[in-house]
Amino acid sequence: MDEREKKYLLKKEVNTFGNDLGVINLENVKEGSVIESHNGHKFYLLEPTLYDIVKKMKRSVTTLLPKDIGIILTYCGIEDGETVVEAGTGSGALTIYLANAVGKNGKVITYEKRPEFAKLARKNLESVGLIKKGQKIIGLDEEDEDTEDKENKENNKENIEKNLKEEESGLYNVIQKIGDITEGIEEKNIDLIVLDMPDPWNVVEHAKNSLNRAKGRIAIYVPYMEQAKKSVEALKKHGFLEVQTVECLVRNIEITEKGVRPSTRMIGHTGYIICARVRPE
Numbered sequence: 064m065d066e067r068e069k070k071y072l073l074k075k076e077v078n079t080f081g082n083d084l085g086v087i088n089l090e091n092v093k094e095g096s097v098i099e100s101h102n103g104h105k106f107y108l109l110e111p112t113l114y115d116i117v118k119k120m121k122r123s124v125t126t127l128l129p130k131d132i133g134i135i136l137t138y139c140g141i142e143d144g145e146t147v148v149e150a151g152t153g154s155g156a157l158t159i160y161l162a163n164a165v166g167k168n169g170k171v172i173t174y175e176k177r178p179e180f181a182k183l184a185r186k187n188l189e190s191v192g193l194i195k196k197g198q199k200i201i202g203l204d205e206e207d208e209d210t211e212d213k214e215n216k217e218n219n220k221e222n223i224e225k226n227l228k229e230e231e232s233g234l235y236n237v238i239q240k241i242g243d244i245t246e247g248i249e250e251k252n253i254d255l256i257v258l259d260m261p262d263p264w265n266v267v268e269h270a271k272n273s274l275n276r277a278k279g280r281i282a283i284y285v286p287y288m289e290q291a292k293k294s295v296e297a298l299k300k301h302g303f304l305e306v307q308t309v310e311c312l313v314r315n316i317e318i319t320e321k322g323v324r325p326s327t328r329m330i331g332h333t334g335y336i337i338c339a340r341v342r343p344e
């Protein structure tokens with residue numbers, strides 16, 4: 064972060080960095096230090112938070128915003144050790160927060176029907192230690208693998224020692240799958256199913272059969288009211304309990320010398336979130 068609080072996400076191995084405030088040398092500098100540029104400006108070397116990383120990562124599709132992710136995580140009461148099924152993976156933003164919430168003892172199985180999206184998400188998930196370099200995406204044909212990914216997989220064997228070291232710092236609790244989730248969910252005894260895809264009502268019956276009866280919950284995110292209505296109707300038809308639909312609006316508050324007031328700009332709408340739990344049988 065420079066002294067104007069402008070942030071840049073750098074790889075650990077980067078040794079020098081420069082912008083209009085000058086050039087800094089990052090060799091042998093630890094996170095948490097102040098560095099002065101060649102022309103006297105201050106820079107702060109910080110460890111990025113997950114929020115910083117997700118904000119800067121590459122995207123194939125629009126990702127869920129933190130405000131909506133927050134609602135999903137909290138309303139569903141997601142916990143350490145739980146098993147989650149998600150669709151679609153998209154760019155992997157929601158996957159990252161789900162995987163961090165369930166931790167090392169939990170697991171996220173994420174379905175994506177478009178191989179090119181799953182491959183980009185793999186890079187994002189790798190960069191935050193949720194999958195190992197070269198980890199196979201279940202259902203991805205060998206010919207769909209990029210040369211770079213193939214090389215990663217081959218190097219994998221030679222890099223066992225390096226991977227073991229990395230393993231200590233990552234959660235490695237995400238499994239990626241290529242597949243159309245409306246055709247079925249293979250996994251059983253799932254604690255939570257999260258759907259961010261256009262036709263979630265076509266998944267509700269499969270979800271009911273895959274969720275564990277004691278604690279199984281579902282969360283659905285859709286941008287249109289018509290989609291929300293169809294989803295709620297499907298959940299009710301399949302006997303889900305505590306069906307609740309919410310929308311989350313966030314207003315930034317500007318606190319200045321002049322006074323305190325909400326910002327004149329805000330995000331008007333993103334989507335509706337529907338949460339429910341499965342009925343015991």
Ligand SMILES: C[S@@+](CC[C@H](N)C(=O)[O-])C[C@H]1O[C@@H](n2cnc3c(N)ncnc32)[C@H](O)[C@@H]1O
Nearest residue numbers: 126127151153154155156157175176243244259
């Ligand atoms: C809006 S994006 C998800 C964004 C994601 N939540 C994130 O935060 O990055 C929707 C994704 O669902 C995928 N999708 C749509 N229908 C699907 C299906 N039936 N099965 C699996 N994935 C599906 C799309 O290809 C797309 O990548």
